Each structure stands twice: as C-alpha cells, then as structure tokens.
Amino acid sequence: xxxxxxxxxxxxxxxxxxxxxxxxxxxxxxxxxxxxxxxxxxxxxxxxxxxxxxxxxxxxxxxxxxxxxxxxxxxxxxxxxxxxxxxxxxxxxxxxxxxxxxxxxxxxxxxxxxxxxxxxxxxxxxxxxxxxxxxxxxxxxxxxxxxxxxxxxxxxxxxxxxxxxxxxxxxxxxxxxxxxxxxxxxxxxxxxxxxxxxxxxxxxxxxxxxxxxxxx
Amino acid sequence: xxxxxxxxxxxxxxxxxxxxxxxxxxxxxxxxxxxxxxxxxxxxxxxxxxxxxxxxxxxxxxxxxxxxxxxxxxxxxxxxxxxxxxxxxxxxxxxxxxxxxxxxxxxxxxxxxxxxxxxxxxxxxxxxxxxxxxxxxxxxxxxxxxxxxxxxxxxxxxxxxxxxxxxxxxxxxxxxxxxxxxxxxxxxxxxxxxxxxxxxxxxxxxxxxxxxxxxxxxxxxxxxxxxxxxxxxxxxxxxxxxxxxxxxxxxxxxxxxxxxxxxxxxxxxxxxxxxxxxxxxxxxxxxxxxxxxxxxxxxxxxxxxxxxxxxxxxxxxxxxxxxxxxxxxxxx
Numbered sequence: 173x174x175x176x177x178x179x180x181x182x183x184x185x186x187x188x189x190x191x192x193x194x195x196x197x198x199x200x201x202x203x204x205x206x207x208x209x210x211x212x213x214x215x216x217x218x219x220x221x222x223x224x225x226x227x228x229x230x231x232x233x234x235x236x237x238x239x240x241x242x243x244x245x246x247x248x249x250x251x252x253x254x255x256x257x258x259x260x261x262x263x264x265x266x267x268x269x270x271x272x273x274x275x276x277x278x279x280x281x282x283x284x285x286x287x288x289x290x291x292x293x294x295x296x297x298x299x300x301x302x303x304x305x306x307x308x309x310x311x312x313x314x315x316x317x318x319x320x321x322x323x324x325x326x327x328x329x330x331x332x333x334x335x336x337x338x339x340x341x342x343x344x345x346x347x348x349x350x351x352x353x354x355x356x357x358x359x360x361x362x363x364x365x366x367x368x369x370x371x372x373x374x375x376x377x378x379x380x381x382x383x384x385x386x387x388x
Numbered sequence: 389x390x391x392x393x394x395x396x397x398x399x400x401x402x403x404x405x406x407x408x409x410x411x412x413x414x415x416x417x418x419x420x421x422x423x424x425x426x427x428x429x430x431x432x433x434x435x436x437x438x439x440x441x442x443x444x445x446x447x448x449x450x451x452x453x454x455x456x457x458x459x460x461x462x463x464x465x466x467x468x469x470x471x472x473x474x475x476x477x478x479x480x481x482x483x484x485x486x487x488x489x490x491x492x493x494x495x496x497x498x499x500x501x502x503x504x505x506x507x508x509x510x511x512x513x514x515x516x517x518x519x520x521x522x523x524x525x526x527x528x529x530x531x532x533x534x535x536x537x538x539x540x541x542x543x544x545x546x547x548x549x550x551x552x553x554x555x556x557x558x559x560x561x562x563x564x565x566x567x568x569x570x571x572x573x574x575x576x577x578x579x580x581x582x583x584x585x586x587x588x589x590x591x592x593x594x595x596x597x598x599x600x601x602x603x604x605x606x607x608x609x610x611x612x613x614x615x616x617x618x619x620x621x622x623x624x625x626x627x628x629x630x631x632x633x634x635x636x637x638x639x640x641x642x643x644x645x646x647x648x649x650x651x652x653x654x655x656x657x658x659x660x661x662x663x664x665x666x667x668x669x670x671x672x673x674x675x676x677x678x679x680x681x682x683x684x685x686x687x688x689x690x691x692x693x694x695x696x697x698x699x700x701x702x703x704x705x706x707x708x709x710x711x712x713x714x715x716x717x718x719x720x
Contacts, residue, residue: 201588209467210590244473247504250402250422252442252468252497256504259471294500351496354534355526 176276176325179235181385183227185329186242188381189374190220196373203366207353212366215251219258222246235273239266253351257291257304257367264290277328281315284332288312299339301349302360304367306342310335311375326386329379336372343368391589398587402443402465409450413715416454422470423478424450424461435553435562436460436482437546439491440475440505441498442467444586447716448685449493452543456712456719457550458491466587469497475505479514487515487559489549489566493538494522517563521545523573523696526603529634539575540648540685540694544708547717551710565707573698574631578623579604581652581691592687602626604692620657624664627695635699639673644698644708646680652691655682661693678708684716 177185193200193216200213226242243266247259268286272279288308297303299310314335318328343365351367353360395401402422410419418427430436440462441449450461460478464470475490482488490509492502502518509516520533521542527535549566557565579601582593595601600617618626637643645665647658658681666676677700685694700708712719 201590205590205592209592210585210588211466211468214587215468248471248473250464250468250470250474252464253500254497255469255471256497256500260504294504350534355537 176274176279177382177385178274179233179238181382182235182275183238184385185378185381186227187224188384189377190224192377192380193217193220193370193373196370200366200370200373203364203369206363207348207356207360208366209352211252212254212370215249215254216258216370218249218251219246219254222249223258223262234271235275236266236269236271239269242266256294260291260294261287261308264288275325277315277323277325278319280325280328281312281319284312284315295350297350300346302343302346302353302365302368303348303350304365304371306346306365307336307339307368307371307375310339311371324386326379326382329375329382333372333375333379336368336375340364340368340372391584391586393586395586401587402463405443405446406450406463409446409715413451416713416715417450420481421474421477422463423474423481424453424463425478425481426453426455426459428455430455430459430553432484433486434484434556435486435559436484436488437491437550437553438462438475438478438482438488439493439542439546440464440470440478440502441493441495442469444688445685447683448540448543451684451716452546452714454712454714456554456710457546457714457717459488464497464501466585469495469501472501472504472508475501476508476512479505479509479516480512483514485515487517489553489559489562490516490518491542491546491549491566492518492520493542494520494524494533494536495538498538515559517559519545519563519566519570521570523570523575525574525576525631525634529574539577539696540646541570541573541575541696541698543648543684543716544573544644544646544680544696544698545569547712548704548707550712551707554710555707565703569698569704572700572704573696574634575694575696576602576627576631577604577650577692577694578602578627579650579690579692580617581689583651583688583690586688592690600692602630620660621664624661624695625668628665628668628697631695631697635697637672637674637699640675642675642677642700642705643669644678644680644696644700644704645669645676646684646694646696648680648685648694648696649683650690650692650694651683651686652689653693658682658693661695665695677705680717
C-alpha cells in the first residue's frame with residue numbers, strides 16, 4: 173500500500189477513525205466532566221456518525237465529492253464547538269484534495285495541513301492552549317516529516333497518531349484558554365483536554381485502519 | 389450516576405422538549421425543524437431578531453420568541469450550540485429588506501456557529517448584522533472577551549431590541565439600541581448546588597454542602613470565588629458590590645435589576661434577594677427603576693441565581709415597558 177489510499181481505502185481509514193473515537197465516548201465524557209460540561213464524548217460520537225453518514229451518502233467515486241459530503245454532514249451536527257471545528261477541518265481537507273484519485277503520504281500531509289489552516293480560520297487556539305489543536309498540529313507536522321522521508325501512508329499515520337497522543341498527554345500541564353474550561357483558570361491544570369484526546373483517538377483509528385489494509 | 393428525572397431516551401431530549409414546548413405555547417410559537425419561530429410572523433417591513441443556543445435552559449432562549457421580542461431561536465442540543473447550517477437556514481427564512489439582527493451569546497460553540505453562519509449569510513447577500521452578549525463580570529469588566537460569557541442578560545436585550553424593531557426602527561437603530569444596553573448590563577452568577585447533565589447524569593461542578601461560588605458559569609463551570617454559604621442579604625451585598633464596582637453609577641441614576649433563578653432556587657428566595665438589592669441601592673441613593681424576578685434562563689436543577697444589573701435611560705425604560713407576548717415574559 174505504499175502507493176497510497178484510493179477511494180475505498182480512504183473511506184475505510186475514516187471509518188476506522190470513527191470506530192476508534194466511538195469506542196472512547198465514555199472516557200471523553202469523563203474527561204470533559206472535569207473541566208467542561210461532560211458532553212464531549214457525545215458530541216464526538218455524533219460527529220463520527222455524521223462523518224460515516226457523509227461517506228454512506230456519497231453516490232460517486234470522487235474522493236473530493238465524498239469529502240465535501242463528509243464536511244457538510246459534520247458541520248450540521250448540533251453539538252457546540254465540535255461541529256464547526258471538525259466541520260472546518262474536513263472542509264479544508266475536501267477543498268485541497270482536488271481531483272486526486274489516490275492519496276499518497278505527500279498528499280495526505282498536504283490535505284491535513286489545509287484542514288488545520290481552515291480550522292484555524294475560526295479558532296484562535298495555539299499549541300499550549302489546551303484544545304484539539306495540541307494534538308492536531310503535532311500530528312500534521314509528523315505527516316509532513318513522514319512525507320519528506322518517503323514513508324508509507326500507514327507508517328505516516330502511525331507516527332501522526334504517536335505525535336497526537338503525546339500532544340494530548342502534554343495538555344495536562346496546560347491551563348485552558350478556550351471553551352468552558354477557560355473559566356477554571358489554574359484549576360484546569362492536571363486534567364487532560366478531551367478535545368486533544370479525541371483528536372489523538374481519531375488519528376490512532378486512521379493509523380490502525382491503514383495498517384490493517386496494508387496487512388490484508 | 390442515577391438521575392431522578394422524568395425523561396425518555398437521552399438522545400431524544402431536545403426534540404421531545406421542543407415538541408412539548410411548541411404545543412404548550414402554540415399561540416405564541418411554532419416549531420420548524422429545531423428552530424422555534426413566532427406563530428404569527430412579524431411584518432416584513434420590520435427588523436427581524438434571530439438567536440442561537442443550546443437547550444436545557446428553559447424557558448430560555450426559545451421562550452423569548454414572540455411578539456415584541458425574538459423572531460427565531462435556533463436550538464442545538466442540551467447545552468450545545470446548533471451547527472452553522474441551521475442558523476443560515478433561519479437567517480434565510482427571516483430574510484427581509486429591513487434586515488435581521490443575529491444575537492450571539494459569548495460561549496465557544498455559539499460564537500463558532502454564529503460567526504460561520506453570519507459570514508455565509510453576508511456572502512449570500514442577506515442584510516444582517518450581529519451582536520455578541522458578554523455581560524459576565526466574574527473575571528472583571530476589562531477581562532479578555534473570552535472570559536466574559538453571555539448570561540441571562542440576553543433575555544432583556546431581546547426584549548429591548550424587539551421593542552425597537554416592533555416600533556419600526558431601522559436595523560442600524562436597533563443595533564445601536566441593543567449595543568447600548570449590551571454595554572450597560574452586567575451579570576454575576578452565584579451557584580449553590582451544581583446541576584446534572586440531563587443526558588449523561590454528569591455533575592456539572594463541585595461544591596461542598598456549606599459552600600457557594602460567586603462567579604460560577606452558566607453551566608456550573610468554575611471561575612469565581614468559592615466561599616462559605618451566606619444569607620440572602622449578605623450574598624446580595626457581595627454580588628451587587630462586585631457588579632457596581634465595574635459600573636459608573638452615581639446617586640440619582642436609574643438601574644434595572646433581574647434576579648434569575650437557576651432552577652432549584654425558589655421564587656421565595658429570589659424575592660428576598662431582590663428586596664435586599666432594593667435596600668442596598670436605596671442606601672446609595674440609586675433608583676431601582678425596573679426589575680424582573682423568576683426563572684428565565686435555568687440550568688436544570690442548579691441551585692443559585694443570576695443577578696443582572698443595567699443602567700437605564702428613558703428610551704431603554706420605554707422599550708422595556710413596551711408590550712410583548714412570549715412564553716417566558718409578557719407585557720400588556
């Protein structure tokens with residue numbers, strides 16, 4: 173699979189990401205109870221359902237059309253910040269993929285970077301602000317390094333997942349600057365950010381999905 | 389955690405509550421998808437008012453839809469903002485030459501969806517302006533905007549802007565009036581008993597039996613000072629002092645004060661607190677010119693109340709007194 177993901181490959185990698193996030197819904201809600209209002213797991217579960225609905229409803233074999241449908245579906249969920257943020261990420265990915273029929277590591281890095289840029293149009297969060305960005309930025313950086321090193325999609329996603337998990341772990345040290353947790357001030361320190369955690373789960377799921385395709 | 393709530397499947401909470409709400413108040417409102425709109429639409433030559441926000445705060449925000457107040461309230465899920473597409477749809481539906489004012493409360497999800505929808509509506513050629521309520525002073529009046537949440541003051545702002553719109557004022561005039569009231573108002577919350585999230589039973593915040601928290605967020609988020617539970621008079625004094633410290637108020641000024649019960653604090657307690665506020669203001673030579681007590685924006689069974697204070701002028705008082713007919717508040 174060093175040649176990358178075709179339409180079916182990308183769909184199955186996103187489905188694996190959705191499944192992995194859904195398996196952690198309870199843990200995400202628990203993390204969110206400590207600093208927010210306890211519904212991040214539900215919101216992410218809904219975003220992942222919407223993501224799969226976008227894939228299910230795609231009637232063409234165009235990767236871009238599928239991703240546009242996914243973005244629209246995710247943006248339409250009624251779940252607070254999660255919809256606009258995850259929707260923007262998918263919107264940036266969809267816009268930048270162009271008419272590609274296969275996604276290699278280089279393109280994977282490019283589209284996730286575009287997704288990150290789109291997300292940062294509406295979020296002012298930086299690394300260290302205790303948000304999903306703390307996992308997403310290191311993951312995108314890892315994808316770029318892997319692309320430059322000519323690594324396979326599965327290896328690149330595994331490294332991105334490692335980087336995202338390390339980034340999520342680090343949020344324990346940070347004081348929240350966004351969302352409801354911001355109002356806790358220093359009391360948010362010591363708690364791992366649920367948004368960074370779910371983003372890391374998303375990348376881990378994609379990595380596992382890509383690895384199982386490579387081994388099959 | 390076990391909950392003693394009369395609900396069905398947690399994932400259906402919002403839709404079921406909206407269907408019941410629309411039935412209960414069908415003379416005033418009706419439901420279109422998950423957006424609550426006026427039963428009798430306002431004529432097209434008047435400015436429309438649209439807002440968005442999570443459910444679980446009944447009667448707010450949808451309880452403010454009706455004559456003399458909001459035209460549409462786009463509802464998300466429990467304590468969670470709706471997605472931008474639903475807000476765009478509401479702005480499309482209320483589209484008119486007179487223009488539309490989108491009122492956004494300063495909470496992360498509401499702002500993200502509201503801004504995204506606003507930008508899309510402007511691109512689509514809709515005549516719309518927006519206003520952000522951010523009257524929480526728990527972090528101080530000059531704290532960064534992110535620290536100044538939009539609390540119960542929106543209910544009064546809807547009423548005042550709604551009266552201006554009914555009077556046939558232009559969009560620019562309605563925005564100017566709404567902004568003036570927005571700048572004038574301050575709110576502080578005291579929490580005594582945390583609420584539970586009705587969908588998952590999670591406790592929203594922690595407080596010992598003998599504690600209260602001044603400056604608690606709308607959903608029980610921390611943020612202020614945890615202190616020993618005090619009497620109504622003492623709590624009113626602590627909160628009013630904090631609020632007045634952020635305002636330019638002099639003897640002879642006229643203030644509006646709202647005591648909003650958060651869900652478990654009774655009307656009895658709210659009235660006792662309002663009485664204390666009146667006495668404190670009287671001692672300072674400040675007139676309590678108008679007031680509201682009751683449950684306008686609740687958070688399930690949260691114990692505590694919001695104190696919203698605003699400096700009033702003659703025009704704001706007249707708009708506050710103008711007729712309105714909404715599920716949450718009626719003026720004849």
